[in-house]
Amino acid sequence: MTSPGPLDAxxxxxxxxxLSALRRRADLLTTLIFFIIVASLFPLGVGTExxxxxxxxxxxIWVAALLASMLALTRVFAGDYADGTLxxxxxxxxxxxxxxxxxxxxxxxxxxxxxVIVAPVLGLQYDLDAEGLLILLASLLxxxxxxxxxxAIGASLTLGVRGGGALxxxxxxxxxxxxxxxxxxxxxxxxxxxxxxPHLSLLGALLLVxxxxxPWATAVALRIAVE
Amino acid sequence: xITHTNWFKYSSPATFYQLAGKLTPWFFAAAILFTxxxxxxxxxxxxxxxxxxxxxxxxxIHVPAAWMSMFIYIVMACWSGIGLAFNTRLSSMVASxxxxxxxxxxxxxxxxxSLWGKPMWGTWWVWDARLTSExxxxxxxxxxxxxxxxxxxxxxxxxxxxxxxxxxxxxxxxIYFSVKWWNTLHQGASVSLTRSxxxxxxxxxxxxxxxxxxxxYSIGAMLMRVRCIILERERxxxxxxxxxxxxx
Amino acid sequence: xxxxxxxxxxxxxxxxxxxxxxxGITAACFAIEIWLLLARQRRVxxxxxxxx
Numbered sequence: 001m002t003s004p005g006p007l008d009a010x011x012x013x014x015x016x017x018x019l020s021a022l023r024r025r026a027d028l029l030t031t032l033i034f035f036i037i038v039a040s041l042f043p044l045g046v047g048t049e050x051x052x053x054x055x056x057x058x059x060x061i062w063v064a065a066l067l068a069s070m071l072a073l074t075r076v077f078a079g080d081y082a083d084g085t086l087x088x089x090x091x092x093x094x095x096x097x098x099x100x101x102x103x104x105x106x107x108x109x110x111x112x113x114x115x116v117i118v119a120p121v122l123g124l125q126y127d128l129d130a131e132g133l134l135i136l137l138a139s140l141l142x143x144x145x146x147x148x149x150x151x152a153i154g155a156s157l158t159l160g161v162r163g164g165g166a167l168x169x170x171x172x173x174x175x176x177x178x179x180x181x182x183x184x185x186x187x188x189x190x191x192x193x194x195x196x197x198p199h200l201s202l203l204g205a206l207l208l209v210x211x212x213x214x215p216w217a218t219a220v221a222l223r224i225a226v227e
Numbered sequence: 228x229i230t231h232t233n234w235f236k237y238s239s240p241a242t243f244y245q246l247a248g249k250l251t252p253w254f255f256a257a258a259i260l261f262t263x264x265x266x267x268x269x270x271x272x273x274x275x276x277x278x279x280x281x282x283x284x285x286x287x288i289h290v291p292a293a294w295m296s297m298f299i300y301i302v303m304a305c306w307s308g309i310g311l312a313f314n315t316r317l318s319s320m321v322a323s324x325x326x327x328x329x330x331x332x333x334x335x336x337x338x339x340x341s342l343w344g345k346p347m348w349g350t351w352w353v354w355d356a357r358l359t360s361e362x363x364x365x366x367x368x369x370x371x372x373x374x375x376x377x378x379x380x381x382x383x384x385x386x387x388x389x390x391x392x393x394x395x396x397x398x399x400x401x402i403y404f405s406v407k408w409w410n411t412l413h414q415g416a417s418v419s420l421t422r423s424x425x426x427x428x429x430x431x432x433x434x435x436x437x438x439x440x441x442x443x444y445s446i447g448a449m450l451m452r453v454r455c456i457i458l459e460r461e462r463x464x465x466x467x468x469x470x471x472x473x474x475x
Numbered sequence: 476x477x478x479x480x481x482x483x484x485x486x487x488x489x490x491x492x493x494x495x496x497x498x499g500i501t502a503a504c505f506a507i508e509i510w511l512l513l514a515r516q517r518r519v520x521x522x523x524x525x526x527x
Contacts, residue, residue: 270478270484271478275488280488280489280490281487281488281489281490281494282487282488282490282493282494284487284494285493285494285497288497288498288501289497292501327508328508331504331505331508334504335500335501335504338497338500339497339500339501342493342496342497343493343497345493346490346493444505448508448509448512451509451512451513451516452512452515454516455512455515455516455519458519458520458523459519462522462523462526467523468523
């Protein structure tokens with residue numbers, strides 16, 4: 001029998017998180033419903049003039065996805081922090097950054113990916129054309145993992161701290177701004193006929209930078225929280 | 228005979244407390260001198276701007292405040308990082324002492340930017356790259372201060388603040404370029420060391436003098452604040468009790 | 476000298492409100508910060524004395 005390899009631990013952590021997320025479907029659905037409700041609130045606030053909605057659409061959907069993703073962040077480490085699993089993970093032989101990375105991946109699959117899938121439907125509410133919907137999909141696909149990665153840093157810093165979700169938002173939202181600008185900008189550029197490729201490339205670049213730095217920063221923050 | 232000072236002795240809160248107390252008046256004195264010089268140049272030497280009239284004189288506050296807001300954030304992140312890496316308490320205390328002053332500079336930059344924008348562009352708020360980046364910088368300062376305020380354990384607060392400050396400092400250029408990409412309304416940077424200045428030399432001198440004034444003031448305020456933080460956090464140390472007797 | 480008279484100085488070519496509003500708020504901010512710091516100093520000293 002082969003002894004477990006290094007990746008097995010990562011896969012096990014991710015699998016466990018995904019399984020518990022799928023069992024607690026209510027959390028997943030709450031995030032999704034929040035996304036849908038917020039995106040639907042805006043026309044009620046600003047009126048239904050089609051041109052206005054078409055102009056607002058990308059930004060509104062992006063902000064709603066951003067807020068929904070942030071709401072879900074409180075759950076990525078909180079459960080393990082509460083029952084002591086996090087300390088075990090910190091003591092494990094695998095690098096904490098890698099373990100954090102697999103938890104964030106599972107978290108994104110459970111809470112970020114559904115947003116990406118549902119977004120085009122909301123795009124229809126804002127009268128985006130087929131190409132716009134495609135760009136929206138691509139921008140969210142590239143952007144939401146970045147949001148999860150950056151957000152994980154904030155989530156690990158605020159573990160067990162008073163002020164919880166509101167404090168997390170205050171810390172994390174300024175860091176989300178570049179992703180929001182390029183994400184919504186991609187769809188708007190596409191709609192204006194200027195081509196979304198530069199924006200999408202920059203989103204990809206942000207994702208790569210986040211992939212390199214965020215797990216490490218998250219690990220540092222997790223150690224601060226458990227020591 | 229050459230005497231060697233062991234500079235590291237100042238990394239102890241007790242010795243730094245005394246040093247800070249002695250230095251504070253000097254920094255405030257320097258701030259006052261630079262302010263007098265700066266105000267003189269700003270109002271009596273620098274000529275009236277051809278396009279903007281007298282309203283442009285707000286620049287002598289707005290630009291130095293903006294410079295300081297960014298400079299203080301970087302310095303704060305550095306001290307925070309040193310505190311995290313070397314586990315030194317005083318470095319983190321200095322970082323915490325810098326934050327409110329930095330946030331104040333950011334607020335002043337935003338306020339004066341708004342008061343400058345109204346006569347120039349007609350609105351109280353302009354969503355241009357520089358002002359929007361300053362606004363986000365203010366949020367970054369608030370995040371740092373709120374996080375530290377919410378954590379009861381001072382050492383954990385120090386380290387958590389360091390992580391968020393360092394993540395913020397890496398993000399500031401990214402945020403700036405993304406916001407610039409997003410909007411380019413603001414007048415291009417007219418103070419540059421490589422290009423010939425598009426403003427009169429006297430205007431540049433005025434801004435630099437005011438920047439030095441703000442810098443001296445910031446150090447003075449930081450020294451005052453860090454002394455308070457040291458007393459608050461080290462209250463159970465023996466040296467604090469003896470200081471109480473000395474400073475009656 | 477840039478100014479013909481004191482009233483011209485205060486009026487700032489019509490922009491007096493904006494210019495003096497800026498300088499005034501800045502001075503007020505610094506004054507408030509120092510005042511708050513002095514109050515904090517007094518508070519800490521009082522607490523330390525009470526502790527002994």
